[in-house]
Amino acid sequence: MKPMHVLLDPALKKPIFQQIADHIENQIVSGELAAGSKLPTERFLASSLRVHRTTVTKAYDELRANGFIVSKQGSGNYVRGDLWEMPGSSSWRQYIQSGALRPTLPMMQQLRDFSQDPHYINFADGELAEELLPNTMLSELLRQYPLNRWLGYSNHLGELYLRQTLSKHLQDEYGIKAAPDQILVTSGSQQSLHLITQSLLSYGDCVGIEGPSYFYAQPLFQSAGIRLIRLPSDEEGILPEAVSDLHKRYRLKMLILTPTYHNPTGTVLPLSRRLRLLELSRALNIPIVEDDVYGPIRLDGAPPPPPLNVLSSADNVTLYLGSLSKTAASGIRLGWIVGAVPVIERLADVKQQVDFGASTLLQQIADVFFTSGAWGEHLSRIRSEVTRNRDTMAEALRTYCGDDLEWNLPQGGFHFWCKVKGEVRDSELFEQAIRQQVIYVPGSLYGAEQGHIRLSYSRVNRDEIVEGIRRLGETLRKLAKNS
Template identity: 40%
Template sequence: MDWKPDRNDKKPIYKQIVEYIDQGISSGLFPADSLLPSERILAKELGVNRSTVVSAYEELQALGIVERKKGSGTRVSTDIWGGSHKRVPNWGRYVEDGSFLPNLPLVQKIRTEIQNNNLVNLASGELSADMMPTEAFQNIFSSQPFLESLGYDHPLGNKALRHTIVSHIREYKKIDTDASSILITSGAQQALHLIVECLLKPGDAVAIEDPSYCYSLPLFQSAGLRTFLLPVDKQGANPEDLLALHKKHRIRMVFLNPDYQNPTGSVMSISRRKKFLELSTELGIPIIEDDPYSLTSYNGEVNPTLKSLDTNGNVLYVSSLSKIVASGLRIGWIIGPPQVIQRLADAKQQVDFGHSIFPQWIANEFLGSEYIHSHIKLIRTQLKLRRDEIVLSLEEIMGNQIEYLNPAGGIHLWCKIDPSINKHKLLEESIRNGVAFVPGAILGSQKGYVRFTFGRGEIGLIRQGVIRFAEAYCTVKKD
């Protein structure tokens, strides 16, 4: 047998053997009823353990491709193409071969655990139910007649909503734009996905913050992009690092989250914001500004966004209602040059034929009412209470075992812990103890960090979550 498994391939060797034999059967290399090599002989030929071959043959048998009989060996099924034999597609191979990569295993585990168990949830990046404007929505439903068409809406999104967003961001964020420069998306994540898929090509180099939410997204790797990291400190990412990266790698795009950054909670200084814009103009590098949190500032002061400072049209601005109104509403938007917005809108039309009218209608009614003003005041007050509870609890319960930047807005607390602690064991033990968090390795390259998200936590339960985490921490540290 000339073929050998590729030991540098991330795919398990037994899976490679399954695919090789399956393809050989399809091509006629291994005819129906032919005897395949014994487990011992094939293991020797391929230079693998016999157990690896056993696993491969067992999977082939489960798929109905081969028949195994003790004392007779392993044969290709005699009815592999017959009418009585129903061959099951190798779904495992299809799942692995898809070009869009799955979430990291740790991310999948956290999501599964918080859905299936009654945990103190310090992992999910959303508001708690008591901060969502349920009563205001009910009032809108009962007092405002729904008169919108139920057909496909405008490719850019509902026109009334886009005009309302123009007024909203002018009032709160000092961004001047018009409705033709706005695309409504299914949250900020779809916005990022559209930008990556439509404006970049495989092999392009992009810069993302380290740590950052973008670090956890497989969409960059799925698109074949090369990602380079911009370290984040108390003043956010440093534009000098972008300049250094560009000289080496010719950066095509940079992704920034300047206000109450996820996960560090840091705020980019005004001088750095201006320098990033200068570099963008000088080097021709577009900036993607992700701004989910700027309105959550606890003192009510909103920093100037990069987009509000942008006089050359270099910034694509992404925001949503997920972190300030309701995550399930799935209303986000991109603001940029009309030709870019049209390109992204065309792609969105290919995916979903445009956004559902119902969430757009309620979002328009809510943003255009007095409810939004009182609601923003509410979430600022409530988030500060939750921030204070988690900070005080960590100080009292964990003391100098943990370090963090005390955020002035947002919903995240980025904590430094002992880097020698195994992140998998800590997460497992914490979940057993009844609390979920996000290991720092999901969000950044440095070891020894965890992210607590307090926006979802309930007053009183946040402290209980810290107690449970501290117990898990001590248990793992002793091991």
Template identity: 30%
Template sequence: MWQLKKEQNVPIYRSIMEMIVQKIQTGELLPGEKIPSERKLAEYLSVNRSTVVHALDELVDLGWIVRKRGSGTIVNEGKWGVMMTPRTDWHRYLEQNVFKQVHPLVAEIELRAKQNLPTDLDMYTGELPLDLIPSFDFPALNWKQFLKEEAQDELGYLPLRKEIQAITATEYQLHLPSESLLLTSGAQQALFLVLQVLLRQGDSVAVEDPSFFYALPIFQAAGVRLFGVPMTEEGIDLEALEQTIRQHRIKMVMVNPSFQNPTGTVMPLRKREQLVKVCQTYQVPILEDDVFGQLSFISKTEIPPLKKLDPDNVLYIGSLSKILGSTTKIGWLSAPASVTKQIAEARKMMDVSLSIFPQMLAKMAIEDPSFSEKITLLNKQVEQRATAVYQVFKSLSEWEVSPVKGGFYLWAHWCQGALKPEDWQVFLREGVLVAPSVAFSEKRGSIRLNCSRISPEEMPLFCERMVRITRQLSENRQTKIEH
């Protein structure tokens, strides 16, 4: 297992580092697993002990491993605080395939979802089903019209930016100046640009735990450390956040205060104001992800964006993809004008273009006289489906759930402890595809379900399968106790 591949012009300690990182990434070394002692590792690799010590010290600093008194050196339990290796060797970088690092269980579920088996109930995929995506009649356009409109400025298609300005002003009384609004190819491109332009390798970012940010490999790829902050029923734990800011010199706080992904938690106004105040005190900017803002089952006046509470210190990400379908891929980033300009210039230098086609289609959809009516209907349909899924879980005492107040997701916590690998296979055998909590956190006892993807006709079948799944999970637990 411990064979070192030495390369010319590469220090031996770096080769040792990369060997250990590769073993962690491929699953040869598991979270919490003990690494051989420095003396034994030096013997296995036929190198000096001081070289091994140097390599392990570097990996501790990067967050890949942890030294515990009395226990030796172990693999870090999760991705919190982990960075990529310090030198940029593009050949190795591609070999490590950082953008495809996926937990084996998540990869298995993703593959199953892509097979689109008619017997499966896919509540894993994070998109609207086709039957709920609003349809619009678009006017006939010729190629010259697209070419004419393509002469957009670097911030994106101005007519669409004005439509988005109108939406945020009407729904939130949030006024976003056009010079502060950058259109992006989806919310994740906005996040990518923030990481590339405003943060540096080695910077630390605080996010909610659990969080979909945890699932994104772009943080490790950028060399940015993620630190998870526990959540309460009202969102991020502010006392824990302050401690994290002080302990890890946090450079940015990234939160999803409305219909948080994956938990669906809604941060109340009082706590939003407190969060803004904490970040002002420590002079730490906030990145607010509000991609589900259009899918609210409660009054939007109850949950104003953080951007409205603190326009200067909050970067605001929104999206149309959640209501118009992922193929539209339209998101936006609102920041102070000077920051927006800097990010737009950086995008231009990266040659990360934004096609005019989805921008024009999105503008025409918003301009459609029936747009508001169709979005209202969409909200009603998703709410009805979410309520039905919630009722299924409420009837099963082994699960702990809260009502869905907006967005797609219901977060269900298994009350009998962590879910083991064999437990997840029960879901797959029953054909119920869900997102496991390991995709969003180091925790092992919860599932995320996209309620929008279960039609009223499929609900009885879903109920039957969840009853069987719950019974089998309980039996699995009882068998372990008896043994």
């Protein structure tokens, strides 16, 4: 009889029998245990899992009650033979378990659900609050500027008029020199990263990223068979010299970095490190993807150093990613990649294969938004409102969480990155906070060590910030006492 490997975790709230039952259910549903096949005897399974036999009996009872297995007198337990007929089942069941992309982690799915519920104070989503979104501004613009441009399939790079506008915009705002044919219009940075994995990297490649780092990107890389190598960093961002050592060991094919207002840590990579990084990139032939979606969200304080793209423009060693998600509205879904012409052409070709190019309707609207001057006006407003939000959160953190959390004041972006001073389990704090109807992103989702949390001050209003941080402080104190 084949042994069954079940990872049992006594620390979980879920009883052991239920963990066994869930594991077997999962195997049945995924087709690993075929319809009609025989299950291990209770005695055999109990001994191989080192649990008491009654625990396995209970697990099998549970599976039987839910219709997954049947007992045959004197012969043992079997997976049901007619799985397609199971209640709530369909022949799709096995398909859902297939595919190159893995399911989103359960904790992320949970966050996704809570973030749609207005009863929760939302420190989780890195996006603008409803009252900061440019609905009225866009409505006004669409009254003034009729939609009179081509609405058919887009040019594969994006419409020329928008690329010309972006070319000027990038030069004026960041000093980036990009001709229109060096720009690809995408549906946001998430897609930009996806296109890069699908077009420029191969199964087995190693890619250096900051650790902790933007969590939604991780499944994309994993499903493309790409190994993520964590670059060591301190409170100013990554340590360039580490790249050299790691390259010797892993043969890094690419670095994917957020040098400015890093998500989630908020760090800004100093100029000297940027320059050293570019030196290494050239010497070792490792291109850099520079994710700059938070770049425009400079709050008060000194401007950050120039983007890597500007510091290295003649070399074309970077791919620069920008987006309207953080500055205008995350739901517009419009971003861009700047790079060398042949790379942009390759990415554009793949973009066309996966979704047939960007929406020309959106591109018209985005173009009007930039050329009308609305963008600048909107951005000024966002910056000052988000700065006030940040200050409100800093004040509330000092008042309610000063004994339990440590943090740095972010100079840009949407997030505080906090470290819990005492010993608190991430999952416990998260659950307790949810009971208080407060959500945030646990640091573990970014690959951070236990005891980190990301608090966004962009999605909430200032009353919610104060109330949410008060509840969080209460939760932290309660957990500290119990531990």
